[in-house]
Amino acid sequence: MTGSSSRMLALLSLLQATRDWPGQELADRLGVTPRTVRRDVDRLRNLGYRIGSSKGPYGGYRLEAGSELPPLLFDDDQAVAIAVALQGASASGVDVTEAAERALATVRQVMPSRLRHRIDGIRFTGAAAEVRVDPGVLEAASAAVRDRRVLRFDYGAAADRPPRRTEPHAVVAREGRWYLLAWDLEAADWRTYRLDRMRPRVPSGPSFTPRPLPAEDAATSLAARAKGSTTEDRWPCVGEVVIELPAREVVPWVGVGEVEERPDGRCRVTVGSWSWVGVLAAVARFDAPFTVVGPEPLREAAETLAARFATAADPPS
Template sequence: MSGSSSRMLALLSLLQTPRDWPGHVLAERLEVSPRTVRRDVDRLRELGYRIGAIKGPDGGYRLAAGSELPPLLFDDDQAVAIAVALQSVASSGIDIEEAASRALATVRQVMPSRLRHRVDGIRFSGTESTTRVDPAVLEAVSAAVREKRMLRFDYGSSADRPARRTEPHAVVAREGRWYLIAWDLEVDDWRTFRLDRMQPRIPTGPTFTPRELPAKDAATYLAARSKGSVSEDRWPCVGEVIIRMPAREVAPFIGDGTLEELDEESCRITVGSWSWVGVVASVARFDAPFEVVGPEELREATGVLAGRFAAAVDDSSSS
């Protein structure tokens, strides 16, 4: 919080006391000039807080009746961020929708009316995550990561398996799922574990010295593993083709690939996959003629897939 924001929050806290506050007394308590107090009061009024002025030799201020709840100091962007974040909980995968709804209602009550109207105007629906993570699991795993303590947990549905013993490194959220990246002491290697399949055992184990992750950060490591790599967020097979289809119709479906418009009816795309045949398959789904630019492995895979398609057609004809 900036010095100005911190000071105004302190000012609001003082005004919360049921009494009149002379300007010079507020200035002494906040260790600023009376002029600064006047500026801060004017800014709070602009934010929607009802602060009355007291006439007289000393002058002063009081918080208007009906403002007995401790006010929160948010600007417009922060109010929007809070509304969006709390309403997006369902898509996060953490099982705390009810708590988030209550939190939004509580925060709304202590906002100025102008910001309440902005928050009330933000309403949207999202896709609920298909996996649900117990907030207690997230808390326990996060604590083990923070404290650098060995973590034991049951994993999956099999109850007869021994508990996994790990050195937890980081918790990463990706596409509605939550993962623990950890050094697995049983296999002496890095592994990723889904939090919705974990049941931590308490208490945690001794502290450990963190190992160096084979990637620049945890998010990169998880993205790399999802693409068959270890250290870099890239596909092992990346090919380039020219497809006879307008760029606007291709763009929504190439994922993390790249696109270059050549003319109104064709474009050049670069896409990746686990295998070269997978690259060809991702291009063939556009149902349009295409030309392989390279590399040579992609040309060979195109021939392989063409042979499979031809064989499938021959088999169905003969039957």
């Protein structure tokens, strides 16, 4: 785009920010006069964009929601980002793959040839999520979070149980699955629910005042609960060992653990788990000799596990 067309695209990009833009500030950003800004705003209005304006020292322009979808203008980077996002929709876990394919075809059709060439060169195979979430469930849960209204839903396969009643706090995507973090009114405690197992009921319940989370944010709260904690994203049991392997053979498989290379060719590994036996299991999978550094509960667990293995290795009488 050149001339007025590129300037209108830049103007539209600025107006998409949720704020009022004084005419003089828009003119300074675009390098034109306020009169040119007014003329470009009128052109955008003729294209179907609802742009409100207010006069006075604190007035300006604001892009408002419209009843119809006007022509969409994207710069090159935005268009490529949309194409990548639509191609990766199958990995999101939400059942919108077919709709995303149709949307990509529609967007591609109206792109100039230079952009079609760019996005056609971006081809990748994403690992589709094993569990699919109904878009309607995602919408219902998200709306309940936004409106701060009690969400009632059936959960799992038990059809004879009464519906759950929750104060939804956040919808969180984690490791290919979607979760609702909510305060369960019957249990009087925080709970996490998988969206693919939920069947929301209508109408929704009354409004509520959000409770403070046990952790700093929703993502941390969910990660903490997955590790048996409530306030911090950390394992309850964390131990250190020295493994008789070079660091390069451990790093790719240690997961969220830490590996420190030693001058003697061995490596020091810090790893966490639900239990001390779990820490030992995470280390034993490397199938190499190792020495426990600490803490003391890990040494005690190693002695207990060694006695267990010795008993298991004895032939039956």
